[in-house]
Amino acid sequence: MRRGQAFGGIHALQGRRRRVTVSSLCIWSGGLALSSTSTSTSTSTRSLSLSTRFANTNGLSHRRQHDVRDPETSASNGQAARRYATASPTSKPPRTIAVLGGGLTGLTTAYYLTRFMPNARITIYEASDRLGGWIDTDEVTVETPDGTKGTVLFERGARTIKTLTSQPKWDDIVFFDLVTQLSLKSELRYTNHGDHTRRFIYYPDHLVDVTGPVLKPSQPFTSILSCLATLYSLLTEPLFKGVIPSVYNYYKRNPLHATLVSEDVSIGHFFRSAFGRPDMVDNVLSAMIHGIYGGDVNKLSFRSSPFFRIISPVLAKSADEVTVYRDDLDLLFQLSASDPNTFVTAWELLNAEYIWFRNGFRTLTDALEASLRANPKVTIRTGEPVESVTYHSTQTVAVATKKQTTADLHDKVVSTIFAKTLASVTGGKLPTLAKSHAVSILVVNLWYPTPGLNGPNKGFGYLIPQSGAAGNQECVLGVLFDSDRLTGLEPDGIPEGDTLPGTKLTVMMGGHLWDGFPKELWPSKEEAIAMAKAAVARHLDIPQAETDRAVARVKICHECIPQQYTHHTVRMEEARAELESAFRGQLAVAGGSYQPPGVLASLRAGCEMAGQIADSLGSPVGRRMPMRYSNRRASVSDNWSKMIKENPWHEFGDATEELIRRLDNADKQNKAK
Numbered sequence: 001m002r003r004g005q006a007f008g009g010i011h012a013l014q015g016r017r018r019r020v021t022v023s024s025l026c027i028w029s030g031g032l033a034l035s036s037t038s039t040s041t042s043t044s045t046r047s048l049s050l051s052t053r054f055a056n057t058n059g060l061s062h063r064r065q066h067d068v069r070d071p072e073t074s075a076s077n078g079q080a081a082r083r084y085a086t087a088s089p090t091s092k093p094p095r096t097i098a099v100l101g102g103g104l105t106g107l108t109t110a111y112y113l114t115r116f117m118p119n120a121r122i123t124i125y126e127a128s129d130r131l132g133g134w135i136d137t138d139e140v141t142v143e144t145p146d147g148t149k150g151t152v153l154f155e156r157g158a159r160t161i162k163t164l165t166s167q168p169k170w171d172d173i174v175f176f177d178l179v180t181q182l183s184l185k186s187e188l189r190y191t192n193h194g195d196h197t198r199r200f201i202y203y204p205d206h207l208v209d210v211t212g213p214v215l216k217p218s219q220p221f222t223s224i225l226s227c228l229a230t231l232y233s234l235l236t237e238p239l240f241k242g243v244i245p246s247v248y249n250y251y252k253r254n255p256l257h258a259t260l261v262s263e264d265v266s267i268g269h270f271f272r273s274a275f276g277r278p279d280m281v282d283n284v285l286s287a288m289i290h291g292i293y294g295g296d297v298n299k300l301s302f303r304s305s306p307f308f309r310i311i312s313p314v315l316a317k318s319a320d321e322v323t324v325y326r327d328d329l330d331l332l333f334q335l336s337a338s339d340p341n342t343f344v345t346a347w348e349l350l351n352a353e354y355i356w357f358r359n360g361f362r363t364l365t366d367a368l369e370a371s372l373r374a375n376p377k378v379t380i381r382t383g384e385p386v387e388s389v390t391y392h393s394t395q396t397v398a399v400a401t402k403k404q405t406t407a408d409l410h411d412k413v414v415s416t417i418f419a420k421t422l423a424s425v426t427g428g429k430l431p432t433l434a435k436s437h438a439v440s441i442l443v444v445n446l447w448y449p450t451p452g453l454n455g456p457n458k459g460f461g462y463l464i465p466q467s468g469a470a471g472n473q474e475c476v477l478g479v480l481f482d483s484d485r486l487t488g489l490e491p492d493g494i495p496e497g498d499t500l501p502g503t504k505l506t507v508m509m510g511g512h513l514w515d516g517f518p519k520e521l522w523p524s525k526e527e528a529i530a531m532a533k534a535a536v537a538r539h540l541d542i543p544q545a546e547t548d549r550a551v552a553r554v555k556i557c558h559e560c561i562p563q564q565y566t567h568h569t570v571r572m573e574e575a576r577a578e579l580e581s582a583f584r585g586q587l588a589v590a591g592g593s594y595q596p597p598g599v600l601a602s603l604r605a606g607c608e609m610a611g612q613i614a615d616s617l618g619s620p621v622g623r624r625m626p627m628r629y630s631n632r633r634a635s636v637s638d639n640w641s642k643m644i645k646e647n648p649w650h651e652f653g654d655a656t657e658e659l660i661r662r663l664d665n666a667d668k669q670n671k672a673k
Helices: 051-055 104-116 170-180 221-234 242-254 252-261 266-273 280-290 306-311 327-332 340-347 362-371 421-424 466-471 526-539 544-549 568-583 600-613 638-646 653-671
Strands: 033-035 098-100 121-126 138-142 149-155 188-192 197-204 206-210 321-325 350-355 378-382 386-389 398-400 408-410 410-416 435-447 461-463 477-481 503-510 551-561 586-588 626-630
Touching: 098 104, 104 121, 104 170, 104 362, 104 386, 104 600, 121 398, 121 421, 138 435, 138 551, 149 435, 149 503, 170 340, 170 362, 170 600, 197 280, 197 327, 206 421, 206 638, 242 266, 242 280, 252 544, 266 280, 280 461, 280 466, 280 477, 350 362, 398 410, 410 600, 421 551, 435 526, 435 544, 477 526, 503 626, 526 544, 526 551
Parallel strands: 098 121, 098 410, 121 378, 197 461, 410 586
Antiparallel strands: 033 586, 138 149, 188 350, 197 206, 321 626, 386 398, 398 408, 435 503, 435 551, 461 477, 477 503
């Protein structure tokens, strides 16, 4: 298989036709791949992070001009290129590569290395006795009061991905590629964007629906009632105190945003200043941050958060222009000569909002593991925590574990483990990474034999804001309604993967609320279960008899979500210099310590890291410099013209003409089959 054929993808660039708005921007940043190098790239040069692999197969030059006008890179733009994310320029690709960490990012990195560099020997080092990291699906035996036995699936980590239905699908494409290449398409389940999955916030002592009105043109009366109900909630719920003046102040203070963006303030500081008051930050935004980071809204960096991408003042303001980030556009080009089957998968799920696997998200990591174990050039070492990583005089990196008598030498090492852990095994060579902080999440899965115990509050689940701490003695971050995920989609009302009906909940506790607590004060498993049961019983009015019958499992995910505090970009620049000095480009890093959290970001980070190593170009990966392109309309066949009419695309000059031509050919090939 040629390199250009080894990758699949489609970009559904959805949004409004004339102008980029907040709702039409890609929220999540792509994966960062940080390593040491002395290469310096000018701000006018685009990232070429996978270009070599596709240059001879996709017929599209990365250096073609696309009616581009590069914005300046001064602080006044509120955005500077993240040149700390680099690869080491080498004369030839490495022959032996070590991947530290067998979680989602590590497995994805190793998998794409086997595709992009089939002759390289890959070794994966994992400290625990299993692969997959925080992706963990457990099948648990349960029993109803009448003695009927069955099984249910408990998800300890991610259970769904939320696709970017109203934004460009930049990161989704790596997921679709994996699904296609690993033959997992039949395992997927999803809800459509219009299915209206309800979301709640618990404040101050009850659940508040924050989903918004349901607008259905075919049901105007119902839509009007929904709008009125939403308006009534906005005016009467304590949760929404100050929402109207906050929105007014936000638009009134728009010039202030440029000043705030140019600084690296916390997410809370930015929005308090923009809103002119703290209500919405304390009550709503802090709850959102609990769901994303498990972190403190007043400490996390705004510039390193998803919000920066949608608020930065460098966004195009002309109705004739759209804004796209360099690495996102590169990914668009890189995937334009893909496997048509990947196009088909992405096309069929174009309007999907939540996607999951019928037998749990472990399906993905199991498939990655199986593919890697079947490859004779891949060695997997579980139960072997790395003790030291040192630069060797032979211009290689030595990796030693407790089970080894001598260290292994590798041409390249990719670390996907927590940055602070990496710093501890490199002998003090990376002091900046030693300052990294991550929160621990205690996950309690609960199953009750009686269905529907969350009453009328059907939906995705609820979050608890920092302002609700007074009544949150259990330190709950949020609760997921797992049994509602497939409600109404299965004929018998039993979620696929389970064999018995019931109410299935996941309680997430800890996070930054446990910061500063010594481990000896953490609750035991029995105490954690009792705390979780008490919290949801209070929140959802679950009777004591039901609580007593609940089946529970506990998992403590230690330091599982790294926190990118203010001045994160500065620290990454310092870390780049330390890596360059200590490892001369032979040690690279990727994962949640350097990028936003989430499944899609992790997948993209692994893919980009593998491509970067395969190319050995030394070009930045993860740069967020935006470029503006004219919003020209490309000529396409009737099929794609109809799709564009229904879902107008933001287009990027002649490059997109070529892309759409290829997508159209893929569509025709699929129909021919």
